[in-house]
Amino acid sequence: MYVGKKFMLIAWIFVLPALCIRFFTTIYPIFETFRISFFDVNLLKGTNEFVGLQNYMNIFHDPKMITSLKFTVLFVVGSMLGHIILGIVLALILNMKIKAQKVLRSIVLLPWAMPTVVIAIAAKWAFNNEYGLVNDFIRWFNPDFNLDWLIHTDTARLAVIAVDLWKDIPFFAILILAGLQFIPSDLYESAKMDGAGPIQSFFKITLPLISKNIFILSIFFTMWRITMFDIVYAMTSGGPGEDTSLIAYRITTEAFTNMNTGYAASIAIVLFIAMAILSAISTYAAKKVDY
Amino acid sequence: MKKSVVYVLAFLMTIALLAGCSNSSSKKGSSGSKDEITLYTIQSTQPGFKEWLKEAEEKSGLKINWIAAPTDSDTRQQKISTILSSGDSSVDVLEINDEMAASFKNTGWLEPLQDTVLTSDILSQFPQGYMKDMLTSNKGDIIGVPGYSGYLALWVDQKKLDEAGMTSIETKEDFINFMKAATKDGQYGYGGSWEKTYVFNEIATFVNLFGGDYFDWTNPKSKEAVKFMYDMVNTWKVTPIDQMADKYEQMNQKFIDGKYAMVFMWGTGRDYKNAGRYGKDQIHMINMPKFEKRSIFTDSWSYVLNASSKNKEAAIKFLKYVASEDGELNSWKNFERYPARADVASNPAVDSDIKDIYTEIQKTNEIHGRPMLPQTMEFITEMGTLFHHYIQDKITLDQFCEKAQAAVEKYQ
Numbered sequence: 001m002y003v004g005k006k007f008m009l010i011a012w013i014f015v016l017p018a019l020c021i022r023f024f025t026t027i028y029p030i031f032e033t034f035r036i037s038f039f040d041v042n043l044l045k046g047t048n049e050f051v052g053l054q055n056y057m058n059i060f061h062d063p064k065m066i067t068s069l070k071f072t073v074l075f076v077v078g079s080m081l082g083h084i085i086l087g088i089v090l091a092l093i094l095n096m097k098i099k100a101q102k103v104l105r106s107i108v109l110l111p112w113a114m115p116t117v118v119i120a121i122a123a124k125w126a127f128n129n130e131y132g133l134v135n136d137f138i139r140w141f142n143p144d145f146n147l148d149w150l151i152h153t154d155t156a157r158l159a160v161i162a163v164d165l166w167k168d169i170p171f172f173a174i175l176i177l178a179g180l181q182f183i184p185s186d187l188y189e190s191a192k193m194d195g196a197g198p199i200q201s202f203f204k205i206t207l208p209l210i211s212k213n214i215f216i217l218s219i220f221f222t223m224w225r226i227t228m229f230d231i232v233y234a235m236t237s238g239g240p241g242e243d244t245s246l247i248a249y250r251i252t253t254e255a256f257t258n259m260n261t262g263y264a265a266s267i268a269i270v271l272f273i274a275m276a277i278l279s280a281i282s283t284y285a286a287k288k289v290d291y
Numbered sequence: 292m293k294k295s296v297v298y299v300l301a302f303l304m305t306i307a308l309l310a311g312c313s314n315s316s317s318k319k320g321s322s323g324s325k326d327e328i329t330l331y332t333i334q335s336t337q338p339g340f341k342e343w344l345k346e347a348e349e350k351s352g353l354k355i356n357w358i359a360a361p362t363d364s365d366t367r368q369q370k371i372s373t374i375l376s377s378g379d380s381s382v383d384v385l386e387i388n389d390e391m392a393a394s395f396k397n398t399g400w401l402e403p404l405q406d407t408v409l410t411s412d413i414l415s416q417f418p419q420g421y422m423k424d425m426l427t428s429n430k431g432d433i434i435g436v437p438g439y440s441g442y443l444a445l446w447v448d449q450k451k452l453d454e455a456g457m458t459s460i461e462t463k464e465d466f467i468n469f470m471k472a473a474t475k476d477g478q479y480g481y482g483g484s485w486e487k488t489y490v491f492n493e494i495a496t497f498v499n500l501f502g503g504d505y506f507d508w509t510n511p512k513s514k515e516a517v518k519f520m521y522d523m524v525n526t527w528k529v530t531p532i533d534q535m536a537d538k539y540e541q542m543n544q545k546f547i548d549g550k551y552a553m554v555f556m557w558g559t560g561r562d563y564k565n566a567g568r569y570g571k572d573q574i575h576m577i578n579m580p581k582f583e584k585r586s587i588f589t590d591s592w593s594y595v596l597n598a599s600s601k602n603k604e605a606a607i608k609f610l611k612y613v614a615s616e617d618g619e620l621n622s623w624k625n626f627e628r629y630p631a632r633a634d635v636a637s638n639p640a641v642d643s644d645i646k647d648i649y650t651e652i653q654k655t656n657e658i659h660g661r662p663m664l665p666q667t668m669e670f671i672t673e674m675g676t677l678f679h680h681y682i683q684d685k686i687t688l689d690q691f692c693e694k695a696q697a698a699v700e701k702y703q
Contacts, residue, residue, distance in 0.1 A: 043376045044394050044665060129533045130545060148533035152683075237365060239487050240535060240683075241676040256369035258669040259376065259394075 030272070033265045041262035055266035064242045065267065068250045075161060075246060076225045082165045083172045083221055084214060090169060091176035092202075105174070112171040120234035123163045124150070150236055153243040160244050164231055168224075172217060179213035180206070212286075219282040226275060247271055327354040328605045331371070331385040333592060335359040339625030346621045351612035353605055358382060364488070364538075368668065375400040375597060383600040384609055386592045389425050390671065392435055393663035395595075396428045402596035402603065403432035408610045416632040421589055424660035435593030436614045439628030440636070441557050442652060443492055443588040444576045451478075451552040460553070463500075463582040470529035473552035480529040482551025484542040487675030488668070490535075494520065494678060495588065495662055496555055502583030505662035506703075508696040512583065517681065517691060524682050535679055546574065557590060559627045559645045576648045579656055586657040591631060670702040 040051045059065050094105055111119065126132045127149035138145045149155040183206065191201050229248035232238055238245035238253070245253070247267065255264035334340050335357060348355050361367045371391060374382055375398070387395065395401055405414070414422065417437055426435045447460065455472035457465065470480030483493050495505045497520055503513030523530045534542065539556070546554050547566045560576065563569040579585045594613050596606050612618045616638070619630040623641055629649060630636045636646070652658075664670045674695060681691040 043372075044398060046398065124536070125541075128536070128541065129531075130550065148531075148536060150536040151533060233365070234363075236536075237486065237488065239676075239679070241487065241679050252369075253672075256372060257365065257672075258666065259372060260669075 033268055033272075036262055037266035037269045039262045041260075041265075043259040043261060051262070055263050056270070058263065059267055059270060064245065065250060067242045068245045068247050071157060071244060072226065072247045074157065075164075075228070076222060078161045079164050079225050080218060080222055082161065083169060084218065086165065087169050087172035087176055088207075088210075088214070090173035091180055092206075094173060094177050095180045105177075108170045109174060110170075111167045114167070116167060116230040117234045119163060119167050120231045123159070123231075123235050127159045151240050153240060156236055156240055156244050160231055160236060163235065164225070164228070167231075168221070172221060175217055176210060176213060179210040183209050216286060219279075219286065222282075223275060223279065226271070226278075325602075326352060326605055326608075327356065328383040328600075328602050328609050329356045329358060329381060330609070331358050331360055331374070331382045333360045333362075333367070333386050334626060336362065337626050343621055343625035346625075347609075347612060347618070350617050350621070351609050353609055353612075355609065360386065375599075378599040380597070380599040380601050382597055383602045383606040385595050385597060386438060387435065387595055388592050389590050389661055389663060390667045392425050392593055392595075394665060394667045396426065396432075396434050397430075397665065400598050401434040402598045402600070403428075403434060404436065404596065404607075404610065405431075405433045407607045408436060408614055409433050413614050413632075416634050418589065418631065418633075418658070420658065421591070421660050425591075425663075426593060435595045436610050437591035437593050437631035438613065439591055439619075439622060439626075440631040440649075441559075441590050441629065442649070442658075443496055443555050443557055443590065444648075444652065445553060445579055446546070446556050446560070446563075446574055447553045447577050448546070448549065448551070448574050449570075449572050451549075455552075460577060460580045462580055466580045466582075467527070469552065470523065471527060474527075474529045478550050478552070479531055480552045481523060482542050482546050482554045483530060483534045484537050484539050484554075485534045485675075485678075486536060486538045487679060488671055489538055490675045490678055491671045492588070492661065493555055494674065496586075499586035499588070499657070499659065500579070500582040500584070506699050508692040508699065514688065514692055517678070518688055520678075521682055521688070525684075532682065535682075559629060559643075561627055571644070576645065578648065578651050584657060585655050586659065587652055588661050589658050590661065664699070664702045666702040670698060673698045673702075 037055055038050060038052060040047050040049045040054070090108065094101070094108065098104070126134050129135055129146055129148035132149075134149065135145060135147065147155065149159045187205050188201055191205060196204065227248050228246055229252060232244050232246050232249045233252070236244045238249055242250075248271070251264050251267050251271070254260045254267065334343065336359070337343075344355060344357070347353075361370055368391060371385060371387060372394075373379075374385070375395060409417075414433070418440065421437070421440075422433065426437070427433050445460070451473045452458070452460075452469065455469055457469055457472070460466050460469055473480035484490070485493070494517065497516040498505050498513050501512045501516040501519070503510050503516050505513065507513060524532050537545075542551075542554060543556070543562045545551055546556075547563060547568050560569050560574065563574045568574045579587050594610055596603065596610060600606050613622070614632075616632070616635050619632055619635040620638065620640055622628045623630055623635075627643075627645075629645060630638075630641060635641065636649075677686070677691055677694050677698070680686045681688065686694070
């Protein structure tokens with residue numbers, strides 16, 4: 001369709017506010033962050049010196065950053081595996097034709113509807129050895145059980161992943177459920193007539209037909225996990241030591257607590273590049289993979 | 292749609308956009324008026340806040356708008372750092388703690404007060420060592436008015452002390468004996484708040500009691516203090532390792548519930564009063580025991596003036612009020628904050644059992660501001676992390692001291 005210059009001009013005028021907002025809130029900060037990442041900017045010391053790639057080199061020699069990187073990888077992989085496996089199981093349960101199905105679906109979504117910070121603060125108490133409901137529950141079966149989850153590296157990391165799963169699996173499951181409901185029931189009936197059991201039906205029919213949903217959802221959920229910050233901020237403050245500091249938490253700490261703005265910017269740029277690469281690969285794969 | 296309507300809409304949107312992007316030069320700070328300020332306060336959740344505010348407005352003659360600071364310490368520090376570093380003028384006066392004062396006093400973000408508020412007659416009434424160590428910049432500017440005077444004092448559960456057959460804790464041996472005697476049936480002789488950004492208070496307290504130096508980890512007495520804390524957890528098992536995740540709220544809850552026999556804590560015991568656990572026969576403050584010496588830390592939250600404020604005249608009026616006798620008494624009456632000014636503390640209106648113990652502490656203890664470096668939070672966090680590694684046997688005592696010394700040098 002031919003569009004006159006006059007109308008294009010009007011269209012641009014309508015789009016201009018959105019473009020301006022996007023420029024000042026996204027494009028400009030990205031370029032500014034990139035610029036600052038080459039400077040040693042420390043607001044408390046009052047320094048602002050060009051240091052080239054020094055901040056980037058420091059990232060890979062900073063033990064705190066290496067710990068953060070390791071935990072972020074562990075967190076993303078552990079959490080995503082949990083999301084996929086438990087999310088599918090939950091979606092299958094929610095797809096079963098049972099009484100009170102609607103009520104069950106609403107209840108399951110409750111953790112997702114709660115603010116992460118509220119959940120994380122509650123989790124800090126829940127994993128407390130003395131007052132926590134987690135240990136209270138375990139003590140029903142083992143009265144002598146004693147463990148303060150948040151003071152040991154492995155258990156603190158496990159607790160953080162568990163809280164993330166508890167909060168976000170329902171949302172993941174509901175989105176999978178939407179995919180499940182598009183599978184025609186004829187397929188299952190035919191399979192049943194051909195002698196296929198429930199397990200065979202799941203692996204031969206259900207899983208292939210929802211795999212694209214799972215893949216697309218996994219891209220977004222992985223991105224969210226990589227930039228996750230609020231759980232550790234409110235639940236562990238990155239502790240014990242720095243063992244549960246996710247990268248996003250480290251960026252915040254460097255930028256707003258330690259006021260090492262230049263160093264924080266360099267970590268943010270590295271994270272940005274990693275996210276961009278991951279996003280490009282995922283988008284390419286999503287287009288190419290044929291289900 | 293008619294063309295004319297489209298043109299009008301486009302024109303209006305452009306105008307709205309330009310108006311939104313333009314910087315209104317007539318716009319003032321949030322308050323804007325000569326007799327109005329905006330206060331960023333940590334006190335808004337206190338029961339007496341409304342009464343305090345009413346009296347402060349009446350006596351200062353100002354309209355005081357207020358913004359509640361976040362209750363979480365990390366969030367609060369980040370918010371305040373952002374406000375000050377970005378030149379945000381929407382807040383005129385802020386309350387900051389010692390950690391923030393140590394970080395901000397040399398940045399130029401805070402207005403000097405020695406010529407306007409803390410004139411020599413007023414200044415002489417405040418604790419001089421504290422004012423010099425915590426609130427005076429390298430250039431000699433005084434940047435804050437202490438809102439109160441507090442101690443990181445020893446609080447004891449009297450019932451447990453009685454059960455242990457002891458009447459007081461005067462020495463290191465008493466301290467150890469009481470910890471051991473009170474540790475039984477899942478209860479501990481000592482409770483701490485050892486979360487990585489909180490534990491430095493207790494490390495520094497023990498270093499002082501042992502006669503060490505928090506900035507010198509080659510000093511055997513500093514080393515001895517940390518070894519003492521290690522032994523409390525791992526050798527004598529008189530304090531739980533679980534407290535590594537605890538901030539004051541968790542520690543106080545456990546103390547109130549009778550799980551601990553004594554703790555080091557700030558303030559005048561409001562939490563214990565609210566829980567019905569305060570009193571001479573229950574939880575109360577006692578004098579510091581003498582290890583190598585009696586030594587105690589003092590602290591305060593200070594009122595500071597944002598250098599970017601557009602209402603400096605009104606803000607100074609407010610700061611003069613909080614530094615005055617009326618201001619300090621208002622704070623005592625409504626928040627139970629012990630007056631920082633010596634002359635006000637001796638006022639008969641300040642009448643409480645806390646006054647007796649404060650007087651005893653002042654007579655018998657070395658009183659210090661806490662050891663802080665300009666990169667305060669980074670230093671505190673690093674020391675806390677090292678301490679966690681040490682008490683969990685991830686590093687040895689020698690490694691702890693070596694790394695602690697490196698941290699001192701790095702952040703100095």
